[in-house]
Amino acid sequence: MYEHIAEALKEPDLVRIPPGAVCVRFETMKLYSALGAVRHLLETGQVAPGDTLVDSSSGIYAHALALACHRYGLHCHIVGSTTVDRTLRVQLEVLGATLEQVRPSKNLRLDQNLRVERIGELLKKNPDYHWMRQYHDDIHYLGYRDVAALIGDAVPEGPLTLVGGVGTGASTGAISTYLREAGRQVTLTGVQPFGSVTFGSEHVSDPDIIIAGIGSSIPFDNVRHHLYDRIHWVNFDYAMSGAVELLRASGIFAGLSAGAAYLATLWERARDDAPTYVFLAADTGHRYVDTAYAHHCKALGLGSMSPHEVTTHDDLRHPWSVMDWPPGESARARDESVLVPGAA
Template sequence: MRTVSTVDQLIGNTPVFSLTHPLVPENKKLYIKLEQFNPNFSIKDRTALGLIKKAFETGKLQPGGTVIESTSGNLGKSLAMLSASMGFHLIVVVDPKVSRNSLNWFKSFGASVEVVDTPDSLGGYQTARIARVKELLEERPGAYWTNQYDNPDNPLYHESVTAKEFTQFPVDMIVGSVSTGGHFGGVSRGIRAIHPEIRTMACDVTGSAIFGTPFHPYLLNGLGLSWRADNTNLEDFDLLNSVTDQNAISLCHIIARDTGLLLGGSSGVVLFSALKALRYKNVESVMAIAPDSGINYLEQFYDDEWLIEKKVQLLTIEQIKEQLDAHVDTYTSV
């Protein structure tokens, strides 16, 4: 039995699940790195720890100081947990898409919450949240903005620490959510340094502008942006793939019913992309990084009334498979 004395020691070394399912092509392997086994049920525990440790090391954050961050949920939860454990005050800037569960989560650790109600000119909230963060920094001299979007400490931590957990699995491809470019950009660079033969596929929700397509609002939260963060370098990845709300949400429901794995929306995007990657003729095995748990979304896309309100029609296994089986070519790099 491993005994720990601080919460941060519970972060990392997450398990890998070998998925057996009708959607996985015969004689091919799909492994899922389950980041929901971090203490706050998401990969953002790793990001939060890397950013805070570096801030303390460099003196940008002092004991008892204030941290400010814009987040749709998971990173805020992780920072809130660490604020209670490591002795700093946290202000989380969120938007109306955040769940009540998340708000209570932040507050239970003693964090303060700022809600931005007015979207930006494109209909999204990310740039509006960032603007509020900058206002708060002016109001609180000495406060530290972890800035998951542009802080290079984010991908550097994942490159040097998180990537090491993938070196034991010599798969053909690793699939992850592009998000802010932090965790998967760092993981991709770390993997390439050790296993240059392994390819990486970055995925995102349709409607996000990270891959250069026009932004439009989407239902899933926890991924996607209306711009491309400085931490996102598309050259870190071999392939890019976008997944619709409907496909990701439908797949989450299918996997929950068929396997007992309750996955978050970003995990649905990643898993759909990984299943697509397995349709390529020259890909026999894939590792999918599932960033979070569905526990955060029980009042959202796992709720029947929410699905009706948002006009989401769940697809069947056969309908998902029909879409996936349309992709059988050999992959080419971007």
């Protein structure tokens, strides 16, 4: 029996997806990040019950942090994007978290900058608040050790390719790190939206981007670029099509990042079907019903979608591009012995 609903909600389902892939399907993946970070802060005395934790979020992390604070008797304040919908706002209110949303913006950079600026103002007025820094603090890697253990136990021995959104780096990067530390041979394939600075696509905009959680308009310090072997940039239309096809093929109702990861997984497996392919579905599709799933009649078939294989950032283009990482260098030539700061 679970002590708190957060512990139950964080547990993923591992589902076989033909042909030869495994989907790790979460209700909300960032609960691992939030719970692991909050536990560490409490255990090390950096925060105490009754303290206030504050951070910026486009939605998923807000819910995760609010639940973690509820679990451990802490206050939670979120500076949210306009993508935080009514369903989540009401849940945050009932959970006791406070939410303020920045002014609407079509520009991802402006939205994220406004949120970061507001965090700075809050900390000046309330120096006792603890900023969680989900985009920058290595502490958010810690909770994903359990996800790596689940995958390691469930997936047959041998090489595997992990595919998923890069986001803050404290998901795909963390899971691959812990799998590698356990002796597993892992190829890491990251998914990005166009317009993200994280892997250098800021010069290729996507006016329909609503998958900001897997990319960024500002540098994220906890992304370790050397962990990644391949990067796929997928635009909104293709991510939506992938999510619709995933639902049709498997019944899995997941977010747009899962749709993009599904496309990348199928493409990579067609090139090399030797390893086991594992892709992440970080959240459910509920918040994308109106913006994406309602347009399922416009979804493209899998056979009509393929990426542009590129070798330089200058060649990146819509709707889907893929590149070896680092550019022009064999991924296996890198040193993969990586330690997670703060995890000792």
